[in-house]
Amino acid sequence: MLETVVKSSKEEARKSRAKSTLEEYMCGAHLRQFKELLTAHRRDLIALADRAALGDVDAASDPVDRASQETECAAASAAIARARRQIKEIDAALLRIEQGEYGYCEDTGEPIGLERLRVNPSARYTVEALTVREKRSRQFGAN
Numbered sequence: 001m002l003e004t005v006v007k008s009s010k011e012e013a014r015k016s017r018a019k020s021t022l023e024e025y026m027c028g029a030h031l032r033q034f035k036e037l038l039t040a041h042r043r044d045l046i047a048l049a050d051r052a053a054l055g056d057v058d059a060a061s062d063p064v065d066r067a068s069q070e071t072e073c074a075a076a077s078a079a080i081a082r083a084r085r086q087i088k089e090i091d092a093a094l095l096r097i098e099q100g101e102y103g104y105c106e107d108t109g110e111p112i113g114l115e116r117l118r119v120n121p122s123a124r125y126t127v128e129a130l131t132v133r134e135k136r137s138r139q140f141g142a143n
Contacts (some may be wrong), residue, residue, distance in 0.1 A: 049083040
């Protein structure tokens with residue numbers, strides 16, 4: 001009987017600790033911090049895309065100059081496309097913040113982790129879930 005009580009109290013303590021850790025995990029301060037970080041990064045990406053879009057384009061008569069301009073134009077187009085993809089990811093992360101789902105894996109529901117989110121604030125998956133997705137993608141060619 002005493003053993004059952006001890007096990008029960010240990011289990012309750014573990015659950016309580018897990019609950020308080022999760023409550024602290026994405027508290028208001030964390031959400032504000034990540035929202036500010038994502039908003040600033042979004043603003044930087046928009047400025048970068050704008051600068052890339054405003055690149056100098058002349059009607060160069062020299063074939064070498066034209067080739068150089070085409071290369072620069074292709075690089076600018078790639079930078080703009082990359083910025084647009086990142087802006088979409090940031091917008092989705094900001095929406096998850098508003099919906100109260102930010103910081104939790106879309107596949108497992110587990111916390112992604114503050115360290116991972118600080119490195120990649122628009123992360124949607126835990127490292128483990130992402131690894132599973134990548135293996136599945138390599139195996140079956142789909143997510």
